[in-house]
Structure formats: C-alpha cells, structure tokens
Amino acid sequence: MSSNGEHALESRLLKTGSERLALLGKHADVLMQAYTRDEVPLESLSDSALRKLLAARILWRPDEQSGVKLAPKVRELIAEMLADETRRHVNADVAETLELIRALVHSYREARSRGEHWRLEQQLMRLRQEVDDLNGRFADAIDSLWQRLNSDFGFVSQLNDKIRENDRAQKQIARLLDGLALIDFDELIELVGSDGSLRKLLISQLQQQLSNHYTGLREVQRRLIELMARFRKQQARSRLISGMAAFMREHPGFVPGNYARRSEVPGLVNQAASLSAAAAPALDRNLDSRLLAELLHQLPQPRHTTQTVEAAAPAQAQESSLAAARQQALKQDVEHFYLSVIDQPQAEPVSALEYLRDSPLEWPDEIWLFQVISEYQGLPRSDQKAFRLKQQESQASQFNHLRLIHDVELQLAV
Amino acid sequence: MIEHGPLLERLLAGEFVCPISDESGYRHLTNEETREEIDTYLRPLNRRLASNEDGSVYFLAWRQLNDNARDQLSRQLGDTLNSLLPLLEWLQLVQEALGRDTLAAPGDVLKPAEFSAKCEDNQSLRERLERLATDSFFGSQSEQLDAQVKQVFKRLKEHGYLLQPHAERQVFVVTGKIDYLVDLVRFIRDEENLPIEEGSEEGSGSQEALL
Numbered sequence: 022m023s024s025n026g027e028h029a030l031e032s033r034l035l036k037t038g039s040e041r042l043a044l045l046g047k048h049a050d051v052l053m054q055a056y057t058r059d060e061v062p063l064e065s066l067s068d069s070a071l072r073k074l075l076a077a078r079i080l081w082r083p084d085e086q087s088g089v090k091l092a093p094k095v096r097e098l099i100a101e102m103l104a105d106e107t108r109r110h111v112n113a114d115v116a117e118t119l120e121l122i123r124a125l126v127h128s129y130r131e132a133r134s135r136g137e138h139w140r141l142e143q144q145l146m147r148l149r150q151e152v153d154d155l156n157g158r159f160a161d162a163i164d165s166l167w168q169r170l171n172s173d174f175g176f177v178s179q180l181n182d183k184i185r186e187n188d189r190a191q192k193q194i195a196r197l198l199d200g201l202a203l204i205d206f207d208e209l210i211e212l213v214g215s216d217g218s219l220r221k222l223l224i225s226q227l228q229q230q231l232s233n234h235y236t237g238l239r240e241v242q243r244r245l246i247e248l249m250a251r252f253r254k255q256q257a258r259s260r261l262i263s264g265m266a267a268f269m270r271e272h273p274g275f276v277p278g279n280y281a282r283r284s285e286v287p288g289l290v291n292q293a294a295s296l297s298a299a300a301a302p303a304l305d306r307n308l309d310s311r312l313l314a315e316l317l318h319q320l321p322q323p324r325h326t327t328q329t330v331e332a333a334a335p336a337q338a339q340e341s342s343l344a345a346a347r348q349q350a351l352k353q354d355v356e357h358f359y360l361s362v363i364d365q366p367q368a369e370p371v372s373a374l375e376y377l378r379d380s381p382l383e384w385p386d387e388i389w390l391f392q393v394i395s396e397y398q399g400l401p402r403s404d405q406k407a408f409r410l411k412q413q414e415s416q417a418s419q420f421n422h423l424r425l426i427h428d429v430e431l432q433l434a435v
Numbered sequence: 436m437i438e439h440g441p442l443l444e445r446l447l448a449g450e451f452v453c454p455i456s457d458e459s460g461y462r463h464l465t466n467e468e469t470r471e472e473i474d475t476y477l478r479p480l481n482r483r484l485a486s487n488e489d490g491s492v493y494f495l496a497w498r499q500l501n502d503n504a505r506d507q508l509s510r511q512l513g514d515t516l517n518s519l520l521p522l523l524e525w526l527q528l529v530q531e532a533l534g535r536d537t538l539a540a541p542g543d544v545l546k547p548a549e550f551s552a553k554c555e556d557n558q559s560l561r562e563r564l565e566r567l568a569t570d571s572f573f574g575s576q577s578e579q580l581d582a583q584v585k586q587v588f589k590r591l592k593e594h595g596y597l598l599q600p601h602a603e604r605q606v607f608v609v610t611g612k613i614d615y616l617v618d619l620v621r622f623i624r625d626e627e628n629l630p631i632e633e634g635s636e637e638g639s640g641s642q643e644a645l646l
C-alpha cells in the first residue's frame with residue numbers, strides 16, 4: 022500500500038517536473054530577456070503562461086508593487102549554463118548539506134533496522150545525490166574561479182573592476198575553504214558506523230574528493246593572489262606616471278639633485294657611456310689578406326654611368342679648388358701688370374700682350390686679356406679714374422656689330 | 436666568452452637588454468656564471484653589468500666612478516630629465532588613446548596607424564599629440580598627423596623604448612627599457628620626496644580628482 026503510494030507520488034512528481042522543465046524551453050526567449058534585464062517583459066507573456074511560470078517558481082514577484090522577476094535559482098542555472106562569470110555564484114553552504122546528510126543517514130539506519138528495503142534504497146540514493154551535489158558545487162566553484170583567472174578577469178575591462186572581482190573571488194575561496202573545514206571526518210566515521218556502503222560513500226570517496234577540492238582551491242587562491250599583485254603593480258605604475266607628469270607640468274622648473282655627484286651614486290643612474298667595437302680591414306695576416314682580396318673581387322664594379330651627384334661631389338670639389346688656385350695666380354699676375362703700369366716713368370701706355378710676351382708668364386692670350394679687362398672693371402670707380410684702358414679692336418664682319426679685341430693698352434691717367 | 440660576443444657588443448653600445456630586445460641574450464644574462472664572466476671581461480673597460488631592481492633589464496654601469504664618469508653621468512642625467520616629461524606624456528597619451536587602463540608594458544604591441552586613427556577622431560588627443568611631437572625631444576617639423584606619429588615612434592625606437600621587429604612593417608613592441616624609466620621615476624619621487632601617491636586604494640579617489 023505504502024509502496025504504491027510512493028510510486029504514485031513519484032509518477033506525479035515526474036509528470037509535474039517534466040511539465041515545468043518544458044516551461045523553460047517554451048518561454049526561453051522571455052526568460053533570457055529577463056536574465057539580461059531587471060524584469061520580465063510581461064507584454065510577451067499570456068496570463069496563463071505567467072501563472073504557470075509563477076507556480077513553477079521560475080518567476081517570482083518580490084512584492085505587489087514590483088514587477089515580475091526571474092527566480093534566483095533560475096538565474097543561477099542560466100549563469101551556470103552560460104559560464105557567465107559576472108553572475109555565477111559560489112554556494113559554499115556546507116553546513117546545511119551536512120545537516121541534511123546527518124538526517125538522511127539517520128533515516129537510512131531506521132529503514133535498515135525496520136527492513137524497509139525500498140526506503141533504504143531511496144535514502145541511499147538521496148545521500149548519493151547530496152554528496153554529488155556537494156562535490157558538484159565545489160567543482161563548479163573551482164571551475165568558475167579558474168575561468169575568471171585564466172581570462173585575467175577579461176569580462177570586466179577596467180583595472181579597478183578587475184581588482185574588485187579578484188577580491189570577490191578571493192573571498193569566495195575563503196568561504197569555500199571555511200565550508201570544507203566544517204566537514205569533520207571523525208564525526209562522519211562515527212555517524213556511518215560499520216555500514217559498508219555508507220562508509221564508502223561518506224568516508225573514502227568523499228575524503229578523496231574533498232582533498233582534491235582543497236588542493237584545487239589552494240592553487241587558485243595562490244594564483245589569484247599573484248594576479249592581484251600584478252594588477253596592483255600595474256595600477257601603481259599608471260598612477261606613478263600620471264602623478265609625476267602632473268607634478269612636472271605644475272613645476273616646470275623642477276630639477277632633482279645631481280645623483281651623479283653623490284659619494285654613493287645610486288645604481289639606477291649609473292649607466293656607462295657607449296663604446297663601439299669598431300674594426301677596419303687589416304692586411305698584416307696572410308690568411309686575412311687573401312680573404313680581403315676575395316671580398317674586394319666580389320665588390321660590384323663601379324658603374325660610371327649611374328654615378329650619383331653625391332658620389333661625384335668630392336672629385337668636383339678638388340677640381341674646383343685647383344681652378345680656384347689657378348684663378349688666384351692669374352689675378353696676382355694681372356695685379357703685377359697693373360703695378361708695372363703705375364711704375365712707368367712717363368705714364369706711357371703698356372700693351373697687355375707685350376707685357377705677357379716679355380714676362381715668363383704662360384697664360385693664354387685670351388685669358389690674360391680677359392682678366393686684365395675684368396680687373397679694370399672690378400676696380401672701385403675712383404681707382405678706375407686713375408687708369409685709362411684702351412682696347413684695340415676691330416669689327417668681326419660687316420654684317421654685325423660683333424667686335425674683336427686684339428689687345429688692350431693700359432696707361433696711368435694724368 | 437666567444438658566444439657572448441654579439442651580446443657584449445650590444446651592451447657596450449649602450450643598449451638595454453631585456454627579453455623583448457634580445458631574448459637569448461637576456462636568458463644568458465639570467466645565469467649568474469655568465470654574468471660573472473662578462474663582468475670579468477668588462478673590468479679593464481671600467482664597466483660592469485647592472486640591472487634594475489626586478490632584473491627585467493640589463494645594461495652597463497661604470498665600475499669605478501672617476502671624474503670623467505661622473506661628468507658623463509651628470510650630462511646623461513640632464514638629458515634624461517629633459518626627455519622625462521615628453522616620455523611620460525607619451526605614455527599617458529598611448530594609454531588614453533588606446534583606451535587602456537594600464538601603462539604600456541614590455542611586450543605590448545603598438546601600431547602607429549591605430550594610434551593616428553584614434554588621435555584623428557579626437558580633437559583633444561590630436562592637440563596633445565601635436566604638442567608632444569613638436570617638443571624638442573621628438574622634434575617633428577611636420578604639421579601632418581601621420582608624419583608626427585611616425586617621428587614620435589622613430590625617436591622612441593632610437594632611444595630603445597620601442598623595437599620594430601620588421602623594418603618594412605609599422606608595428607612596434609615596447610621593450611623593457613620602459614621598466615627602467617618607471618623605476619627611475621619612482622626613484623626620483625622617493626629621493627625628492629615628491630607628493631605623488633602610487634599604491635593604496637584610499638589615495639586613488641582624491642588623486643584621480645586632482646588629475
């Protein structure tokens with residue numbers, strides 16, 4: 022009879038459970054909208070649908086005035102499914118689970134002493150579920166923590182938020198560790214007594230699992246602390262740089278001490294001057310000379326056609342300096358010619374070409390005449406008046422006015 | 436010692452060796468024996484191997500601080516101080532332009548094009564960049580944004596704060612010399628007792644307000 026009753030209860034539970042789970046699928050869009058906002062958008066729900074969702078505790082209404090919201094457990098479920106680290110919760114409530122386990126163990130023992138096998142099985146199954154649940158919660162929490170850690174808290178962009186999230190994660194770990202500490206295996210050993218299946222479930226199995234969780238949590242904790250240190254360091258750098266920049270802008274005349282003059286020069290400012298390890302081709306070793314000769318042969322042939330202006334510049338400079346020297350000599354010789362004109366006793370005219378022929382100078386006639394004329398023209402006007410320059414010239418042909426200068430005569434003006 | 440030739444040459448040339456600028460060289464320098472060998476080699480050159488506090492960059496320091504060395508250090512310190520504000524402002528500008536909440540750190544990749552684009556869209560960033568680029572440290576003569584950015588990156592590369600892995604690609608990597616710069620700033624703050632907060636949460640609010 023009671024067994025039938027139990028079966029009926031079970032089938033009713035199954036039926037209602039499936040119906041309500043189906044509601045999640047049926048209204049998935051609305052529920053996801055509610056997940057991302059604060060309230061459920063009622064306009065897209067019929068009255069009966071709303072009633073069913075409220076009855077299934079998928080939605081709830083905190084009070085008469087407020088809107089309809091997603092039930093916390095559903096929100097948590099969605100966050101779990103999406104691995105949404107901003108909203109994933111860590112439930113470390115071990116104390117209640119322990120209470121439940123104790124009650125179930127007592128109930129299990131009663132069933133055993135009364136020989137109620139079906140109830141015995143039921144209680145053992147629920148115990149297994151509770152233990153799995155407890156394990157699952159730790160595993161989930163550790164998974165969530167690793168996810169956050171490995172993404173460098175990538176779900177928040179600001180460093181300050183990262184620091185807060187890291188802080189929150191560390192607190193969660195502390196709560197999880199506190200939760201683990203509540204599990205007293207001495208007490209559990211006493212509780213399960215000599216029952217083999219209970220001993221396996223609650224002692225050997227659980228102990229193994231919890232010890233893994235403990236190691237996992239410690240590792241995450243260590244890494245979180247490291248990461249926090251890095252965050253803080255980054256934050257400190259950023260503040261230091263903006264602080265110093267602001268200070269230097271406000272105090273344009275700021276000059277720190279000359280650390281290089283201290284008796285103990287701080288390590289950070291001691292930076293040696295650079296040295297370059299230069300080398301040039303050397304021919305004092307046979308082996309090297311052969312190598313250098315090879316290298317020389319490998320050099321590309323200079324192509325004169327594409328000689329660049331830059332490359333030609335030094336040669337040109339040399340030529341022009343040579344020309345300048347010649348020009349200077351010519352100018353000096355012409356100056357001597359002028360001096361000899363001044364020295365003429367009766368201020369007689371002197372032919373430039375005759376002077377050139379009489380002297381050991383070897384200037385071409387044309388250049389000589391040209392320089393004599395340009396020297397005259399280069400004189401200041403007052404000095405020009407002291408001389409009279411007479412050009413012996415003829416017309417080149419009768420068809421134009423080109424005149425050819427054959428010679429010039431220079432004479433002191435009296 | 437032979438195998439450390441190229442590394443020694445870089446160090447002697449005044450370069451800062453970090454995991455970004457010379458990964459294998461840096462790895463060798465993390466070995467104490469190698470460091471001692473190099474130090475012995477450097478002795479006649481009156482130099483020794485030095486690093487910042489974290490050991491994230493290595494460089495050469497004077498072994499004996501004679502008058503010449505002190506003169507050189509004073510000049511160098513002066514140069515560093517002249518370039519300090521432009522460098523700090525550049526760091527801030529990069530942080531803001533690229534929307535980051537942390538300072539450029541060794542290994543960060545910076546693209547001048549991305550930086551130009553951000554500055555182009557924002558008048559205040561544009562003006563700050565202009566001021567910075569025409570500062571004598573960066574010395575840009577151009578009025579073109581792209582040319583200014585290019586010049587700024589070029590100078591930072593010359594000073595060893597940035598590395599350009601491929602000469603033909605406009606992509607730069609921040610080197611460990613930035614760590615040295617930050618250390619130097621911290622050092623100056625501590626030595627001169629400058630009223631600049633760095634650490635705690637408490638200080639942050641009032642300081643952000645000040646800035």
